Amino acid sequence: MNAIIQPSDRSPGPPPEPPLALLAELTHRCPLRCPYCSNPVELTRVAAELDTATWARVFREAAALGCLQVHLSGGEPTARRDIAEIVRAASEAGLYTNLITAGVLIDAAMMARLAEAGLDHVQLSVQDTEPGSAERIGGYRNALPKKLACAQLVRDAGLPLTLNAVVHRQNLDRLPEMIALALELGAGRLEVAHVQYYGWALANRDALLPTRAQLEAATAEVTRAREDLKGRLVIDYVVPDYYAKRPKSCMGGWGRRFLAVSPAGRVLPCHAAESLPGFDFPNVREVSLREAWENSEAFNRFRGTGWMKEPCRSCARAEIDWGGCRCQAFALTGDAAATDPACGLSPDHALLDMAVREAAASEGDFTYRVMGAAPQKA
Amino acid sequence: MTAVLTPDSIPRLARGMKLREDTARGQWVVLGPERMFVPDEIALEVLRLLDGTRSVDGIVDELAARYAAPRGEIAADVASLLRELAEKGVVQA
Ligand code: SF4
Ligand code: SF4
Numbered sequence: 475m476n477a478i479i480q481p482s483d484r485s486p487g488p489p490p491e492p493p494l495a496l497l498a499e500l501t502h503r504c505p506l507r508c509p510y511c512s513n514p515v516e517l518t519r520v521a522a523e524l525d526t527a528t529w530a531r532v533f534r535e536a537a538a539l540g541c542l543q544v545h546l547s548g549g550e551p552t553a554r555r556d557i558a559e560i561v562r563a564a565s566e567a568g569l570y571t572n573l574i575t576a577g578v579l580i581d582a583a584m585m586a587r588l589a590e591a592g593l594d595h596v597q598l599s600v601q602d603t604e605p606g607s608a609e610r611i612g613g614y615r616n617a618l619p620k621k622l623a624c625a626q627l628v629r630d631a632g633l634p635l636t637l638n639a640v641v642h643r644q645n646l647d648r649l650p651e652m653i654a655l656a657l658e659l660g661a662g663r664l665e666v667a668h669v670q671y672y673g674w675a676l677a678n679r680d681a682l683l684p685t686r687a688q689l690e691a692a693t694a695e696v697t698r699a700r701e702d703l704k705g706r707l708v709i710d711y712v713v714p715d716y717y718a719k720r721p722k723s724c725m726g727g728w729g730r731r732f733l734a735v736s737p738a739g740r741v742l743p744c745h746a747a748e749s750l751p752g753f754d755f756p757n758v759r760e761v762s763l764r765e766a767w768e769n770s771e772a773f774n775r776f777r778g779t780g781w782m783k784e785p786c787r788s789c790a791r792a793e794i795d796w797g798g799c800r801c802q803a804f805a806l807t808g809d810a811a812a813t814d815p816a817c818g819l820s821p822d823h824a825l826l827d828m829a830v831r832e833a834a835a836s837e838g839d840f841t842y843r844v845m846g847a848a849p850q851k852a
Numbered sequence: 853m854t855a856v857l858t859p860d861s862i863p864r865l866a867r868g869m870k871l872r873e874d875t876a877r878g879q880w881v882v883l884g885p886e887r888m889f890v891p892d893e894i895a896l897e898v899l900r901l902l903d904g905t906r907s908v909d910g911i912v913d914e915l916a917a918r919y920a921a922p923r924g925e926i927a928a929d930v931a932s933l934l935r936e937l938a939e940k941g942v943v944q945a
Binding site for chain 1 (some may be wrong): 865867868870872874876877881883884885886888938939943
């Protein structure tokens with residue numbers, strides 16, 4: 475027998491704090507093909523997806539574990555025929571139920587069923603406010619008019635709406651129009667999310683990274699709009715990593731606040747974690763969510779601060795940003811345990827400045843996401 | 853525009869906001885789109901009085917009776933608390 479101590483053989487300590495929210499990635503199927511999609515480059519096919527009853531069990535286990543919210547996401551969650559049953563199961567489990575959708579598959583009948591099933595909130599993505607550009611970015615014809623119709627259905631159903639604008643070089647200049655659109659559609663919240671560069675987005679980074687001038691204009695616009703629209707529209711906005719001096723606290727720290735379940739049932743500390751090599755992620759088909767959260771090696775590996783190297787190990791911010799994003803660290807340095815290069819103290823920080831310069835010099839062609847093919851430049 | 857809350861307005865939780873007991877952590881939470889917060893004791897008390905029929909005045913009466921405190925003071929506290937919650941989008945008239 476060998477005596478190698480596995481990382482999971484931790485001294486028994488108190489169980490970790492319970493998670494607050496579950497990200498349920500119901501499917502990787504999606505009619506759109508966004509070049510920054512956060513789905514893994516190896517997309518799961520429909521036959522491997524969890525069934526309705528398993529999701530219902532996952533929701534009950536999540537609520538019992540301490541989750542308060544569930545985000546129903548994908549891919550496109552409404553591509554599942556059982557989406558209303560899934561919403562009902564989540565709502566009956568006592569979870570605040572949020573649907574994250576591209577909106578193009580939702581008609582009046584479906585919206586009525588979703589609302590009746592207990593949906594609490596809809597988060598609708600828009601690729602751009604300019605129809606031609608929206609079509610090009612999403613790789614889907616007539617996307618914008620369909621989204622506007624969906625927003626109206628959400629309003630008619632009496633549900634609160636958040637507009638989610640993923641921004642990058644090719645649409646960031648239209649931020650004022652996006653804010654105006656959010657107001658026009660009666661959204662209570664606008665989430666301005668900069669693209670996160672791993673998976674499909676990393677393959678498209680040169681086409682997507684905004685310039686510093688764009689970013690400064692956008693930040694100023696958000697500051698102005700927040701003041702003007704106080705009490706009417708909440709705007710969520712975070713300066714993107716590539717221009718920040720310190721990284722974001724990714725997911726509030728590995729295994730601290732969130733857990734995600736992939737379409738095939740893998741339990742992940744973050745939806746992008748499947749991109750990390752050398753992990754054996756627990757699966758809800760085999761273990762309970764509590765077992766995965768509290769005892770799995772995957773969740774314990776980067777939990778807390780014990781795993782950190784320098785400069786994080788002795789840094790005063792270790793418990794503020796938890797060393798940043800593991801997926802970004804791996805994507806850029808090849809080492810998932812490295813300090814996130816978004817941090818100015820990381821020895822690899824120069825990689826980000828280089829990427830910014832390279833992107834500024836490049837054309838804006840996209841590699842679209844497809845099933846069964848890793849990203850390749852056309 | 854956020855409607856200004858007057859003594860007669862009937863405040864309620866805004867659309868999409870839920871007040872719920874969080875048994876795993878032994879507290880109450882307000883859940884909303886992409887956010888949640890734990891109301892302090894006073895905010896919780898006010899939030900639990902939002903039943904869709906009570907006016908701002910009614911809430912003040914109730915709390916003044918409960919705490920046998922001067923009505924004027926409570927009215928000022930409740931008004932500023934509700935204003936803050938309305939600005940955060942938690943409460944609407
Ligand atoms: S980012 Fe685009 S392609 Fe990916 S799931 Fe969302 S809408 Fe579909
Ligand atoms: S050194 Fe590590 S802990 Fe310190 S700010 Fe950078 S990423 Fe955060």
